[in-house]
Amino acid sequence: MRCGWRGRCPPTKSDQSDKSDKSVVLTDTIVALSTPPGAGALAVVRLSGPEAVAITQALFSKKNLAAQPGHTLHYGTLRDPESGLVLDEVVAALYRAPRSYTREDVVEISGHGSDFIVRQVLGALLRQGARLAEAGEFTKRAFLNGALDLAQAEAVADLIAADSALSHQVALNQLRGGFSDELRDLRAQLIKFAALLELELDFGEEDVEFADRTGLTRLLTEVQGVVSGLLRSFELGNVIKNGITTVIAGRPNAGKSTLLNALLREERAIVSAIPGTTRDFIEDEVSIDGLRFRFVDTAGLRDNPADEVEAIGVQRTRQRIGQAALLLYLFDLTTMMPAEVQADLAEFTAAHPKLPVLLVGNKQDAATPEQLSAFMQLNAQNPAFLAISAGQRLGLEELQEALLTQVRGAGLATSGTATIVTNVRHARALETAAEHLAAVQQGLATGRGTELLAADLRHALGALGEITGDISTDDLLTSIFTQFCIGK
């Protein structure tokens, strides 16, 4: 089901039956400031619940809101009904259930953006019977009322936190139901087989096979392919959501900090400076072609620690390299010998055999042709090296391109249209599903009994259903037999 942010789809039969066990009668009306706090032109206070309109009306003068249709805007004055004091001049946006974000009656009061006014307005609404909403409670209601499934609801939070083009696209795709759709089709097919297997159990004495084993095997292979594809996408999803940690390593005076500054200057607007916890530890982020790189400057790594504080710094830097997705090894073309670079690289490779390495020679502008060609010969055994000048800002575009190529080569990039798993909970559920699907697959191959097959299939379906929140294990059978309606 594709229901957008302020879901416009009417509740469907299947939604309701799917969720009947956990439906909560939400009789209270919740309220919260929905825009960021602080001074601004506008602040929006949002109410949702059966009394949203009545509670607003208690403060609102100039119009009878109860008589107004949904999806309309009403200018008026908010007055504290107890003190009679005017609180603000506002516009009330009216949404009627079920055509609202939560599928309840919703009022969004748009007033002047002042924390003081917001406090006064919230206070007056609470005294009229509204309850302060808990974190995420509007979206929770949207889920409970069937406007969003669980994965879509989770995408709302991701979308708000998104700060690069790719993380934004992935969250939006998930919110728009892309992820859920992919699972739902496969799950619907699996459910049919599960129901047939359960039917066999009912007729167990008679040794019938309602479920076509060949068809089931084919379907299982297909589902396993999708599930393991989604699981593989999780590594990428994590990178998109959290950024690609790229350690810049190298000997002192290789120009690491200059390079860091040069890279950051490219898109200063979205740089966020995070001061390190130790003096030798600088971390900064920059978005390249929609992918967020988190660069770690490891100045001092190869220094002999002068004191205990510095030793701790070096130790932490080494830990950071352990967590990195990419190593950018920077060396000074004018002072280093190819053999020294090879020795450094060998050391890193021994310590972190799986870490992709980008080899970058700095101070190209000052290097002699002999120095440059000496390093060219390294290319045979090593990753191709890139000559740049961080100080002169030469070769930086090529370096960014090389970073993207490395990431794409490691499978850590995408066109942005594929479905990508970014949520740990989803990844865990997919893992569980994959295990049980493999067990079913193996059971079919070894001719295991229907009962065991059915149990594993139930577990797999439960795990997949947990992702969208459609189903918990308990109502699986109810759901299946209601659909099949064999009068049992």
Place this chain on the structure above:
Amino acid sequence: MRCGWRGRCPPTKSDQSDKSDKSVVLTDTIVALSTPPGAGALAVVRLSGPEAVAITQALFSKKNLAAQPGHTLHYGTLRDPESGLVLDEVVAALYRAPRSYTREDVVEISGHGSDFIVRQVLGALLRQGARLAEAGEFTKRAFLNGALDLAQAEAVADLIAADSALSHQVALNQLRGGFSDELRDLRAQLIKFAALLELELDFGEEDVEFADRTGLTRLLTEVQGVVSGLLRSFELGNVIKNGITTVIAGRPNAGKSTLLNALLREERAIVSAIPGTTRDFIEDEVSIDGLRFRFVDTAGLRDNPADEVEAIGVQRTRQRIGQAALLLYLFDLTTMMPAEVQADLAEFTAAHPKLPVLLVGNKQDAATPEQLSAFMQLNAQNPAFLAISAGQRLGLEELQEALLTQVRGAGLATSGTATIVTNVRHARALETAAEHLAAVQQGLATGRGTELLAADLRHALGALGEITGDISTDDLLTSIFTQFCIGK
């Protein structure tokens, strides 16, 4: 004219003729983020201008906005028309000219509260032909199109900045036109007389008197009364807007910092700690009964400065007392002699003869009945003293009551319903008007020529007109609206 925040009044004849000299044809469409930046549930991007709907439509799918009436809400998808990428799922609030805040077509796009998304949406809207709004430009358009007068427009900024109940009420009263109404009636009557005086000038040769001198004198007296009343309210307005600076002075160990902390704990939620520029200088704010008090702790005032830094601190503290509206002199009931207190008081009174003083004895819980009664005898010649215990939090409510009484006694408080001038620009204009009105008044008494009377009356009318913006210059408008936040 009473037009509220999102003015719904149709443009009137008199508005247009008043402003015809400076009307600007606003053909471009402006856009800005109108909610505070940062992560939140909602962010609102606002467009105003003739192309507001068309520009939104270029990104908006699911509905033809051009065909929709004003004051309606429309759910849809925003897509970058160039890249085709989905930007967000949003609700567009549609306002049709002249029924909008600016009296132009206005669209408020309510999307997910993420800075990243807002940047993408703003970027796409700008590429479709919108222009980024300058600070205060929406409100400036509301003024230029006659939805708000200048004093009301200025109240919008005050309202957003208001952080106490009284400053909020004063700004709201001004926004709702209370201040402007008061001026407008008087100005209209003065204009009649001015017109009659001008008429006399046209018939100068014939020595006629169209304007009734007695009636003019009566009206002038009335207007002068209102203007000087408004001017008197400015001192109060300033206090309401900026807080009442209350210096806590006293000898070392009198318990000044304990008292400061005890007072702040009363409403910790709205306390804002401003660390002083010198180590001996602490300043904090607390709202008592809607009035904001800014307490200044002057620890170290009577110490002999140990070094140059401390001497500067003491000097600054003395300056701060010079700027204070109220002095709270705190002494230790258990160690001070009444004569010492009197000597200290005399010193303060000599230096600041006009400063109201509140006399407070601390450590009441540890004082003997003899000590307490010794101070009671001071009451005859001095301000009544109050016994408290800051450490035990005894007598604090009485102290707050006494602070309010002092402020009210000094004419620095109000019921909140009267019209109060809070704006320096308005006070200056009122002063100018008062001077010229006095000159007219004097001219009438001494039988000065009509020409001189008419000139002074024109100046007075000009000054009054500047307040509401009936008479304004581009420079004035620029200086007012650049103080606004962007998006308002």
